[in-house]
Amino acid sequence: xxxxxxxxxxxxxxxxxxxxxxxxxxxxxxxxxxxxxxxxxxxxxxxxxxxxxxxxxxxxxxxxxxxxxxxxxxxxxxxxxxxxxxxxxxxxxxxxxxxxxxxxxxxxxxxxxxxxxxxxxxxxxxxxxxxxxxxxxxxxxxxxxxxxxxxxxxxxxxxxxxxxxxxxxxxxxxxxxxxxxxxxxxxxxxxxxxxxxxxxxxxxxxxxxxxxxxxxxxxxxxxxxxxxxxxxxxxxxxxxxxxxxxxxxxxxxxxxxxxxxxxxxxxxxxxxxxxxxxxxxxxxxxxxxxxxxxxxxxxxxxxxxxxxxxxxxxxxxxxxxxxxxxxxxxxxxxxxxxxxxxxxxxxxxxxxxxxxxxxxxxxxxxxxxxxxxxxxxxxxxxxxxxxxxxxxxxxxxxxxxxxxxxxxxxxxxxxxxxxxxxxxxxxxxxxxxxxxxxxxxxxxxxxxxxxxxxxxxxxxxxxxxxxxxxxxxxxxxxxxx
RNA sequence: GGCCCCAUGGUCAAGUGGUUAAGACACCGCCCUUUCACGGCGGUAACAGGAGUUCGAACCUCCUUGGGGUCACCA
Numbered sequence: 001x002x003x004x005x006x007x008x009x010x011x012x013x014x015x016x017x018x019x020x021x022x023x024x025x026x027x028x029x030x031x032x033x034x035x036x037x038x039x040x041x042x043x044x045x046x047x048x049x050x051x052x053x054x055x056x057x058x059x060x061x062x063x064x065x066x067x068x069x070x071x072x073x074x075x076x077x078x079x080x081x082x083x084x085x086x087x088x089x090x091x092x093x094x095x096x097x098x099x100x101x102x103x104x105x106x107x108x109x110x111x112x113x114x115x116x117x118x119x120x121x122x123x124x125x126x127x128x129x130x131x132x133x134x135x136x137x138x139x140x141x142x143x144x145x146x147x148x149x150x151x152x153x154x155x156x157x158x159x160x161x162x163x164x165x166x167x168x169x170x171x172x173x174x175x176x177x178x179x180x181x182x183x184x185x186x187x188x189x190x191x192x193x194x195x196x197x198x199x200x201x202x203x204x205x206x207x208x209x210x211x212x213x214x215x216x217x218x219x220x221x222x223x224x225x226x227x228x229x230x231x232x233x234x235x236x237x238x239x240x241x242x243x244x245x246x247x248x249x250x251x252x253x254x255x256x257x258x259x260x261x262x263x264x265x266x267x268x269x270x271x272x273x274x275x276x277x278x279x280x281x282x283x284x285x286x287x288x289x290x291x292x293x294x295x296x297x298x299x300x301x302x303x304x305x306x307x308x309x310x311x312x313x314x315x316x317x318x319x320x321x322x323x324x325x326x327x328x329x330x331x332x333x334x335x336x337x338x339x340x341x342x343x344x345x346x347x348x349x350x351x352x353x354x355x356x357x358x359x360x361x362x363x364x365x366x367x368x369x370x371x372x373x374x375x376x377x378x379x380x381x382x383x384x385x386x387x388x389x390x391x392x393x394x395x396x397x398x399x400x401x402x403x404x405x406x407x408x409x410x411x412x413x414x415x416x417x418x419x420x421x422x423x424x425x426x427x428x429x430x431x432x433x434x435x436x437x438x439x440x441x442x443x444x445x446x447x448x449x450x451x452x453x454x455x456x457x458x459x460x461x462x463x464x465x466x467x468x469x470x471x472x473x474x475x476x477x478x479x480x481x
Numbered sequence: 482g483g484c485c486c487c488a489u490g491g492u493c494a495a496g497u498g499g500u501u502a503a504g505a506c507a508c509c510g511c512c513c514u515u516u517c518a519c520g521g522c523g524g525u526a527a528c529a530g531g532a533g534u535u536c537g538a539a540c541c542u543c544c545u546u547g548g549g550g551u552c553a554c555c556a
Contacts, residue, residue, distance in 0.1 A: 009556050044555055109554090123552085147554060165486065174484050174552080182554040189556045213485040213551055236487080242548070271493095274505095278494060282504055301494080303487045304549055311493065311506040321519080357518050367517085384516075419515085434515030446517035453515090 002034030004204050006060075006067070007193065009041045010052035013254040014059040016307065017208070017238045017246055020272040024235060025206040026065045027273070027295040037200060038070030040081045041193070043186045059255045062265045064288050069200075077200040082192050089187035092195050092225070093148045093180055101224030102180055103129050104136050105149045124149065124177045148181035150190070150221065158216035163204075163233040164300045170216045178217065190214075194221045197230055206233045233297065236304045238275055246307050253307075262335075262361025267316040275305045285318055317359040328355045335364040345371060345457060353448040353457075370442045371457070374466055377443035379477055387435045394436035395474050397422060401437050402467045410460045415452045440470035 006022040008014065029036040038060070042048055057072055069075025079085055096102040105128040116122045129151060131139075140146065152175040159169035180191035187195070197205055211218075212234045222229045240246045246253045258268050270286055278301075279286070279294035286294060320328065329351040336347050354364060382391035404418040423433045438451035441463060447454055455463045 007556090011556085041556065047555065112554095168485070170485060176552075179554050184554080186554090188554070193556085209486075209550055210556085211551090234486090237549070239549085245549085274493065276493095280495090282495060284493095284505060301487095305494090306492060308492050308506070314506055317519090359518095386514095387516085416515095429515095431515055438516055442516090444516085448517075450515040450517090 002032040002203050003201050004029040005037040005202050007039040007041045011047045012049050016253050030292045031295050035068040038067035042083045063269050099224050102150050105147045145183050147179050149177040163297050194218045198227045204231045209234045239304045239306045263316050264319045267319045271312040271315050313359045357448050367448050370444045381439050387431045389432045397433050397436045398440045415455050441466050
């Protein structure tokens with residue numbers, strides 16, 4: 001049975017890159033009918049952020065990534081939070097010492113600091129490896145603070161087979177005697193991930209390429225303990241641009257932010273699935289089940305990929321269009337509420353107009369703000385090349401529209417009739433009238449609908465008021481000329 | 482800097498010795514059209530450079546260049 005895991009550290013919101021790692025681990029497990037495990041790596045007490053664990057649960061749930069085992073759902077390999085496994089690590093560290101794979105180190109920070117070479121590169125010199133058993137015991141008895149270090153070979157090569165990168169070889173003298181257990185008794189990642197992955201029966205370790213060249217170290221621990229090494233799948237990073245990795249520091253790189261901008265959760269998931277992987281047939285829009293079915297290691301790329309929000313927007317628009325009007329309206333409603341439109345306008349009609357025009361829900365703000373704002377606007381807006389019109393041509397049309405609309409009951413048909421008749425009477429193209437009236441009504445270069453729709457939306461009173469006002473603006477401008 | 486890894490249009494990417502080098506986003510043009518979108522059609526645009534191997538190289542090898550990762554009592 002294949003078992004994969006996602007092992008984030010609770011240090012803040014969940015980053016898009018991390019989410020993609022979780023996704024791939026999930027897809028791989030599900031594709032092979034295996035289990036996906038969530039483990040919280042909170043061994044660094046200083047970086048721990050309150051609430052971050054809940055944020056991880058929330059993000060995973062919204063993304064549609066469900067773990068079979070984890071702190072909140074249980075499982076047979078718990079606890080799934082590393083800080084609760086402190087004793088386990090110490091137990092195995094002691095065993096590793098017995099097997100010669102690790103040793104106690106009593107060096108203080110000062111001595112360590114003095115180890116820097118001419119280039120400032122610090123490297124531990126295995127000083128405490130030379131301590132005799134008795135010396136170690138004496139120091140331990142005396143209650144000296146200690147750390148446990150991994151004992152690396154100093155010559156030869158170590159290699160392993162990565163499922164996406166192939167054979168990776170690293171000279172052993174590049175490997176440092178990393179700290180496995182810190183003075184506070186907590187393990188470092190270097191040790192905890194190995195112990196846990198083994199104890200939790202993880203068959204495939206899926207993580208970022210930052211571990212690509214340190215993986216031989218971990219394998220050395222597996223070997224020293226007599227454990228079987230897992231399979232590895234390292235994933236290239238997601239970049240903000242050519243040189244910068246996508247990171248929290250640059251902002252907007254986390255899942256929650258995109259949700260708040262009006263992205264649909266699955267659109268985000270779909271997009272990031274495609275960042276660094278592509279299905280054989282190059283299909284771009286895939287449901288979670290389709291992702292599971294199509295996922296394969298062959299499609300994973302080896303080089304970093306740049307995050308392109310524009311493309312994610314396009315995908316999001318595809319998903320929005322697939323929503324039913326009711327679904328769209330439900331989501332849009334919260335935006336209308338924020339804009340205080342709910343009791344003033346026919347929001348269902350608004351949704352009909354907006355449904356095909358939004359790429360992300362936050363587009364709603366800019367596309368309907370004219371409903372509540374109507375001030376002076378540039379008369380240049382009346383100019384339209386294809387309609388062959390401008391504000392001078394618009395003036396009589398607006399005057400006529402004002403007269404005609406005063407007389408009628410507002411319905412789609414009646415407004416249409418009235419405006420059509422004006423065009424006939426004035427001998428202009430219908431589009432000219434429509435365009436002029438629409439601009440006079442909204443003061444915007446573009447709106448989520450034409451003249452009739454805008455008039456209906458605004459209602460008779462407001463429409464007449466705006467036409468009047470727009471007319472005055474034109475007259476005032478002519479006066480100045 | 483040492484070590485590990487990577488390299489197809491602006492971006493995501495097909496492609497695994499013989500292709501007119503796909504497709505998508507973005508961009509541009511045309512059509513549709515009561516604005517703007519949607520949609521339809523079309524277009525611009527790539528194998529980083531240099532040596533090899535081969536009848537033949539985007540695909541194999543080497544070098545250069547560029548990029549990423551790593552070198553913590555962080556994960």
